[in-house]
Amino acid sequence: MASIALSSVTKTYGTHTVIRGVDLDIADGEFVVFVGPSGCGKSTLLRIVAGLVPASSGQVLIDGEEVTDVPASKRGVAFVFQSYALYPHMSVERNIGFALETMRLGKDAVRRKVETVARMLKVDHLLARRPRELSGGQRQRVAIGRALVREPEIFLFDEPLSNLDSDLRMEMRIEIARLHEDIKTTMVYVTHDQAEAMTLADRIVVLNQGSIEQVGTPLELYQSPVNRFVAGFIGSPRMNFADLAAGSGTNGFALPAGFLVDGGQPTSVGVRPEALSIVAAGAGRMDGILERVEDLGHEHFAYIRLSDETIWVVRVAGRPPAERRNQLVGLSFADADIFVFDGEGKRIAHRSSSALPEGVPAEGRLLHER
């Protein structure tokens, strides 16, 4: 059991800065997920915590003690890799128990521990096999078992499920969540899959180009992203954005009159696909051409062209939209679902929906004219 603290951690490779001054506190027993686009530095940050990559500057603390210069082997952490990184020439049993061999526990104690862990991860019938005789899911279970058997203070996972197919990924996701509930060890988990991030995390850390954009619970990030990047990154399909036209807004997108923002200059807006609904042309807040519908069975994604550059996605749950392709349709949504951003992409709070009286005509609030 241990907490983790990073303070002003940076990492540069040559002249290339990969991590830019990261400060982060992870509480004992917490499940924290790093998400961000590929190449943003998630793995590097996790490796800095593990001690596999030395930080260029800044400090790493584990359980309050500075470990910046402590080698990986002395940090008491366990690391699960995307590639599993199992020892190909050893049986599953030896793979799991290998780290215990130098701990002077005695053969029987090692075997007992390995068996307990193997049973827990449902690989106890595979103990005699070699890694290459296992499926991907089984290999990852063995890799997790190898981490688990040492009873580490901290678990670090680097995209452990990315090599698995989607069914298996979901199954393993649930097992990792259950594992965390059982052992309550601090876990840091890197993924680019936001479904994994949302379902596993106590808190999510959104990284972008080596900096932290926002740290918060999954719901916080979804409901109140601090900026356009986080708003776009959390949620699937991603949030629809539109730039506001300069000036009064007779042409292009504009905020409705009487829409109150708390300071700042609104320059763009966003609405999530699930907050939109399709109505008859003219009956919503703006009109567009229905270009395409993707049917996933239980939900449908309608692509609506609002202007030459702007296509918005609408998530339609349940039955597919009745409107036909290339038809002009209207879009409706609530004021509360509008996210407003300033010129630097920072989100600006607004108090429109409660402030506006009922019955104001839909047209003229957030409006688009073709």
Add this chain to the structure above:
Amino acid sequence: MSAKLARREHRTAWLFLTPLVVVMLMVAVWPLGRTFFFSFTDAYLDDPAVYGMVGISNFIEVINDPAWWSAVRNTLTFAVISVAIETLLGLGIALLLNEAIPGRGLLRAAILVPWAIPVVVATKIWEWMLNDQFGVFNRILISLGLIDHGIAWTASSSLIMGVVIFIDVWMTTPFMVLLILAGLQTIPGEMMEAAEVDGIPAWKRFWSITLPLLKPAIGVAVLFRSLDAIRMFDLAYVLAASNQNVMTVSIYARDRLISFQELGVGSAASTWVFLLVALVAIILIGALRLDRSAGE
């Protein structure tokens, strides 16, 4: 695949293989067959057309010759010691070069230099450097005060085997380094990192992970080098011609064949060399399990 398709693929395969097979027949099978044939005759080199069949008496003559057995002893001594030193040294240097040290690329290129120099040239260079009067080696030892007059390294019968082994190690360790380095680079970095994070001490990481995974690469390298060492000719011949102390089996065969013009006995000796090499190859392949895949 249908039987017809399979047949067509076989035909294509043979089409591609034929030129190679013809060349192999000409440069390997034909001379080997001739040698094998002559080893049963009493032919002389000045006129190979005149010969009579003598059965296996040439083979018996060779194994009754004390000089042959001395050559076998020399050859095996040379092979075992030089390959052992080259393997250990090669492993050590490869492990160093595999670390992310600055200037690694340059070092890797530099280490190849001894291997790129022709054997005769390298041997002559070392012969000069080890010369008892003019050699730089003795000069250094004298100026360090370790000896008071030059040692005749290449003339002394007790030192010459050591010198041959030394030069061979100098020349062919790069080959070992290269093969072992290639093996090292196939070991996934993340696996070693996993072991590191798991707190496995460095000696155990080397002993239980690196070495077992390196075994196939080391095995191939040892096999190549051993076969090379057993038929070694040039180095010892350039350095010491037919000096009894470093006469290898190849030099023995050459002496019988060329110096003594005995085509029959020389061929029999060559056949024995061939059998010796084959025997060592079979033993090594079996012992190292090179016919099995890695991690088996």
